[in-house]
Amino acid sequence: MSQIDLSQLPAPEIVQQLDAVSVRTRMLNRYAELQQVDSPKPGDPLYFAFSSMAEEVTRARQEFQDISLGNMVAFSTGNNLQQLGALRPVEKYDSETDEQFRRRVQMAPEGFSTAGAEGAYLFHALNADENVLDTSVDSPEEVIVNQYILSRNGNGAASDELCRTVYEYVSQAMKRPLSDKYTVFPATIIPYRIEAELEMLSGPGEEQTIAEAEKRLTELVSQTHILGGTVSLSALSGAIHIKDVDGDAVFQxxxxVNLIEPQSKIVCNKSQAPFCTGIVVRRKGE
Structure with a gap:
């Protein structure tokens, strides 16, 4: 099933965003029109008063825009997202991130049907147990449905108990067609290790750069730890080719980048998931 990637959607402009200068100009011109006087100039107390009001109007429009986006699944977070999920109804697990929960909320309409369609099988399996991190479905032959489960625990290999829980939940009456020959399998885990050397000039910020590289790799590893995940060498190298970082910390x-491991791209099928067993980043020459 192909879902719309909500993270790629541009934020809609609920309220037109105006800069304070244009708002102030409109206010000054309107004041001059109503009072039949010249528009106040800089230094005039009225000019400063309208400037202050224009800033408040601009801020209020931005706040209203932000609040409005908080009522949309694509941009909502925290309690707002949980309230939107309750309308489906989908409840957030304690161990879920907002992005993981957002995926289930987005998929909720699939659950309005029995699990005949791929999306419905995915939604019901994700709702079967909190420890289901990801799932995929394959139908190699007519009426045969194989579902693969990636666990939230350990390296992702689902236990027999978790697979049985998913099977029993999805097999409940009204959740899937009785004619399907349905089987649940644990995901096959493809282990790999990351080792990289960074070429940097000597100077302050080396340790901060290495720490930032490890942080970025950890985030990338988490994002690709899914069924059918791909770990590309270019993505790994690009993540740690640090040029500039926002903030006050000093970076080198x-x-x-010399990427030592993995030596080739990792491509998994629907029944497999990549799992990083370790991350080592060091300065070249050490």
Whole structure:
């Protein structure tokens, strides 16, 4: 099933965003029109009063825009997202991130049907147990449905108990067609290790750069730990080719990256998931 990637959707402009200068100009011109006087100039107390009001109007419009986006699944977070999920109804697990929960909320309409369609099988399996991190469905032959489960625990290999829980939940009356020959399998885990050397000039910020590289790799590893996940060498190298970082911390820019492991791209099928067993990042020459 192909879902719309909500993270790629542009934020709609609920309220037109105006800069404070244009708002102030409109106010000054309107004041001059109503009072039949010249528009106040800088230094005039009225000019400063209208400037202050224009800033408040601009801020209020931005706040209203942000509040409005908080009522949309694509942009909502925290309690707002949980309230939107309750309308489906889908309840957030304690161990879920907002992005993981958002996926289930987005998929909720699939659950209005029995699990005949791929999306319905996915939704019901994700709702079967909190420990289901990801799932996929394959139908190699007519009426045969194989479902693969990636666990939230350990390296992702689902236990027999978790597979049985999913099977029993999805097999409940009204959740899937009785004619389907349905089987649940644990995901096959494809282990790999990341080892990289960073070429940097000597100077302050080396440790901060290495720490930032490890952080970025950890985030990338988490994002690709899914069924059918792909770990590309270019993504790994790009993540740690650090040039500049926002904030006050001092970083040493990376000149080049020597990616030692993995040596080739990792591509998993629907029954497999990549799992990183360790991350080692060091300065070249150490």
């Amino acid at each position: 820019p990376v000149i080049d």
